[in-house]
Amino acid sequence: MRLDPDSGTIEGQWLLLVHHSPGRLRVRADCFRDASELADRVRGELGETQGVFSTTHAPLTGSLLIEYSPDAADVESLLAAIVDSAGLDGIVDAKALSHSRKAPAEHIVDGVRRLNGLARELTGAGLYELIPAVLTVTGIYSLVANPSQKGLLPRWDNALYWAYSVFRDGVREEEREEDVARVSGAVAFRPRPHV
Numbered sequence: 001m002r003l004d005p006d007s008g009t010i011e012g013q014w015l016l017l018v019h020h021s022p023g024r025l026r027v028r029a030d031c032f033r034d035a036s037e038l039a040d041r042v043r044g045e046l047g048e049t050q051g052v053f054s055t056t057h058a059p060l061t062g063s064l065l066i067e068y069s070p071d072a073a074d075v076e077s078l079l080a081a082i083v084d085s086a087g088l089d090g091i092v093d094a095k096a097l098s099h100s101r102k103a104p105a106e107h108i109v110d111g112v113r114r115l116n117g118l119a120r121e122l123t124g125a126g127l128y129e130l131i132p133a134v135l136t137v138t139g140i141y142s143l144v145a146n147p148s149q150k151g152l153l154p155r156w157d158n159a160l161y162w163a164y165s166v167f168r169d170g171v172r173e174e175e176r177e178e179d180v181a182r183v184s185g186a187v188a189f190r191p192r193p194h195v
Contacts, residue, residue: 015082015088018063024065025067027079028094034062046082049078052078129170131163133163135166138154139157139163142156142159
C-alpha cells in the first residue's frame, strides 16, 4: 500500500477527506461506489454514534456526507470509525493531495529536459543547438527552393530569426546554469570597512 502525493497516485484503499466544517464532514472512497454494502455498514455504525444526525451516501461518487454535532462528536473519532469499519488503509486530505501534485507545465518542462538529455546523449548536442541548426537549414532551403515564399515552408527570414532567438536563449540559459554551478549556493560575504 503506497501513497505518493507528488504524482497524485494512491495505491490501496484510502479514505479521502473531501471537506470538513464543524457539523459537516464529506469523505470519499472507491469502495463506497455504486450500491455498496460496505457503505451501508459504515452508515449503520455511524448512525449509532452519539452526536451523528445523518449519514448520506452518494453511490455515483462514492462519498459519504456525515452531519453531526461538534459538541457531541469530534471529527477525528468519526474518521477513525469510518476507516476501521471499512477496513481502509488510512486517511488522505484532498486539499493537501491536490496542492502537492505537479502542475501540467512542470510535467512539460520535465519532458523537454529528458528529451534534451536524450538528444545530448545521442548527438552530443542539446536541443538549444539542434533546433537552431534545423531552423537555419529550413530558412536557407526556403530561400533557395521557394523564392515566392508561398506554400507550406516558413518564410526564410522567420526561420532564421527563430533560429537566432532559440540559440540566444539557449546560450543565456546555459550561462545561468554555469553561474549557479559556480556559486553552488555559497555567496561570498565581504564586510564593509568601518569608517
